[in-house]
Every structure is written in structure tokens, then in C-alpha cells.
Amino acid sequence: MATYFAPASAGNFSVGFDLLGAAFAPIDGSLLGDKLEICGEQAVTQLRITGRYRHQLPEDSSDNLVLRCYQLFQQRIGRSLPGLALHLHKELPVGSGLGSSACSIVVACYAFNHYFNQPLSPQALLQLMAEAEGGVSGSVHYDNVAPSYLGGLQLMLPESKTLCRSLPWFEHWRVVLSYPGTVLSTKAARAAIPAQLELATSIQFAAGLSRFVSALYCQDEADALAALQDVIAEPARALLMPELPSIRQALTELGVAHVGISGAGPTVFALCQTDAQAEDAARYLAMNYAKNQDAMTHICRLSPNGAQVLKDETHAVS
Ligand SMILES: Nc1ncnc2c1ncn2[C@@H]1O[C@H](COP(=O)(O)OP(=O)(O)OP(=O)(O)O)[C@@H](O)[C@H]1O
Numbered sequence: 160m161a162t163y164f165a166p167a168s169a170g171n172f173s174v175g176f177d178l179l180g181a182a183f184a185p186i187d188g189s190l191l192g193d194k195l196e197i198c199g200e201q202a203v204t205q206l207r208i209t210g211r212y213r214h215q216l217p218e219d220s221s222d223n224l225v226l227r228c229y230q231l232f233q234q235r236i237g238r239s240l241p242g243l244a245l246h247l248h249k250e251l252p253v254g255s256g257l258g259s260s261a262c263s264i265v266v267a268c269y270a271f272n273h274y275f276n277q278p279l280s281p282q283a284l285l286q287l288m289a290e291a292e293g294g295v296s297g298s299v300h301y302d303n304v305a306p307s308y309l310g311g312l313q314l315m316l317p318e319s320k321t322l323c324r325s326l327p328w329f330e331h332w333r334v335v336l337s338y339p340g341t342v343l344s345t346k347a348a349r350a351a352i353p354a355q356l357e358l359a360t361s362i363q364f365a366a367g368l369s370r371f372v373s374a375l376y377c378q379d380e381a382d383a384l385a386a387l388q389d390v391i392a393e394p395a396r397a398l399l400m401p402e403l404p405s406i407r408q409a410l411t412e413l414g415v416a417h418v419g420i421s422g423a424g425p426t427v428f429a430l431c432q433t434d435a436q437a438e439d440a441a442r443y444l445a446m447n448y449a450k451n452q453d454a455m456t457h458i459c460r461l462s463p464n465g466a467q468v469l470k471d472e473t474h475a476v477s
């Protein structure tokens with residue numbers, strides 16, 4: 160048996176719509192993300208699903224993304240592979256803004272490539288992950304699959320051969336991720352974004368992202384924080400996230416440096432400069448943003464690790 164894991168991620172990070180994404184890990188050492196076990200080989204591939212958010216997926220597992228990825232993986236390498244007994248631990252809420260579909264796609268593609276002795280290069284694998292994610296959200300964007308696969312804060316470079324690049328970060332930054340327990344489809348949230356931008360908005364967007372990235376490289380924390388403004392997704396998704404202004408006001412009064420939408424929402428993220436501030440923000444969000452028992456709030460640090468092997472008791476086969 161082999162067990163694989165991929166972490167949660169926050170796309171956009173306010174200032175980089177579709178172009179920035181970060182992987183996160185709770186500071187308490189727990190794992191926030193999906194796990195996939197390859198339990199063995201058999202005539203027909205079967206998928207068992209368990210986990211905290213299993214109930215948010217269709218009962219019938221036959222159209223699960225993990226199985227879709229196995230088909231895509233075989234097509235991409237150009238040969239048929241044996242049937243597998245698979246077990247998905249669905250620990251990320253679906254339609255949450257935490258890159259849930261990307262996480263299952265990443266853990267699956269990473270697991271298949273590892274199990275079958277890496278027939279795909281890291282770049283080819285990332286491309287496959289992005290294509291699979293595009294099939295769900297309606298357009299190919301890398302800002303969840305890239306950080307979930309590679310870890311860290313990733314800047315997408317879609318026109319470059321490297322596809323994305325890991326950015327510097329501030330080690331003391333803490334990010335509180337708070338999911339209210341309600342579902343917001345990425346496809347619907349993307350439909351809210353205007354197809355065309357005013358020239359002034361385009362320039363503001365480019366200026367904000369450039370300022371943030373250059374501030375990270377210079378380690379100018381004040382400038383990096385000041386750059387964090389969402390001029391694309393947040394104005395367009397305001398109706399889908401009606402509580403954001405009041406949450407921002409309350410957290411700003413607690414001293415939180417920045418509050419934004421994680422990916423397509425409804426998860427919000429609070430960027431904090433101290434552990435004490437993060438604890439205050441987490442307490443506020445857990446008490447005021449949770450809507451039901453599916454809600455969760457975690458104090459996180461940037462996860463340097465992306466997809467990984469947790470346990471490998473099998474011999475890889477070719
Ligand atoms: N393993 C899986 N994980 C998540 N979603 C899956 C999975 N398998 C199938 N799906 C389906 O894919 C769709 C995912 O929808 P959507 O893209 O809105 O959510 P998401 O990727 O979880 O969102 P987000 O990136 O905001 O967390 C749902 O219809 C869900 O049922």
C-alpha cells in the first residue's frame with residue numbers, strides 16, 4: 160500500500176487573480192488536505208471515499224475526479240495500466256475556495272506518477288493537473304494545482320516554459336483560513352468576473368501584482384502588505400460574499416494586516432503578523448463566520464511542501 164497527500168491552497172491571494180496561489184499547513188501540525196491510498200492492483204479500478212467532507216461529494220463515486228485523473232493519466236502516457244484499489248480521504252470541503260478539486264486532482268496525478276515510476280516529467284504532470292482542473296472550473300488556471308503540487312507561494316508564468324515560480328515569503332506571517340461551511344461553485348464564481356477590464360483596472364492589477372512580488376523579493380513587508388488589494392475578483396464577487404466588509408472591519412480593528420477571499424470563496428483568509436493576532440482572528444472567525452458543522456478555521460503557515468508520499472510499502476511497477 161502507498162499513501163499520498165496534497166495540501167490545501169488559496170488561489171489569487173487577493174493581488175494575483177489566477178496568477179498567484181499558496182499552499183498552507185496548520186501550525187498545530189495537522190494535515191489540511193486530501194489523502195489517497197493505492198491499496199493494490201485488481202481487475203477493475205475501484206474508489207472508496209471516506210473523510211470529513213465525503214458527504215459533499217456525489218454518493219456514486221464513478222464520476223469522481225480521482226477516477227477521471229486515472230483515465231487522463233493513462234491517455235497521457237499512451238498505455239493502459241492495471242486496475243487499482245483506491246481510497247480517497249476527502250478532508251477538504253468542496254466548493255470552498257481551498258482548492259478542493261485541485262487537491263484531489265494533485266494527489267491523484269502525483270500518486271499515479273509515483274506509483275508507476277514517474278513516466279511524466281514534473282512539468283507534464285503539472286500540465287495534466289491544470290487540464291483536469293480546467294474540466295471542473297470551466298477554464299484552465301494553475302493557481303490551486305501549482306501550490307498544491309509544489310508547495311509555497313507560486314507565481315504562475317503561463318507563457319514561460321517553467322509554468323510557475325516559487326516566490327519569497329515572510330516566515331513570521333500567519334494565515335487564518337476560515338470556511339463557513341457553505342458551498343460556492345467555482346464555475347458560478349468565475350461567471351461573475353467580467354470578460355473585459357477597463358484599461359485603468361488592468362494597469363492597477365499589473366501594478367499591484369508587480370509591487371507585491373517585488374516587495375517580497377526586497378523583503379519590504381510594509382510595501383508587500385500595502386500592495387494586497389483585489390481589484391478584479393472581490394468587486395465582481397461582492398454579492399457572493401456579502402459578509403466580507405463587516406469581517407474585514409472587525410479583523411482590521413483587531414490589528415489584522417489584510418483580509419481577502421481565498422480562491423473563489425466562500426473561505427476568507429486573514430494575513431497576520433504575529434501568532435497572538437492570528438489567534439484573535441481565528442477566534443473571531445470561528446465565532447462569527449461559521450454557518451454549520453462543516454465550518455472550519457485553521458491558523459496556518461505557508462506549507463513549503465506540496466504533494467508528498469506519506470507511506471510507501473509497495474514496490475513501484477512499470
Ligand atoms: N475528489 C473531488 N474533490 C472535489 N470535487 C470533486 C471531486 N470529485 C468530483 N468533484 C466534483 O467537482 C466539482 C468541484 O466544484 P468546484 O470547482 O466548484 O469546487 P472546488 O474545486 O472544490 O472549489 P474550490 O477550489 O473553491 O475549493 C463538484 O461538482 C464536485 O462534486
Ligand SMILES: N[C@@H](CCO)C(=O)O
Pocket residue numbers: 170171176177178256257258300302303345348349392421422423424
Ligand atoms: N483563480 C480561481 C481560483 C479558484 O479557487 C478563481 O478565483 O476563480
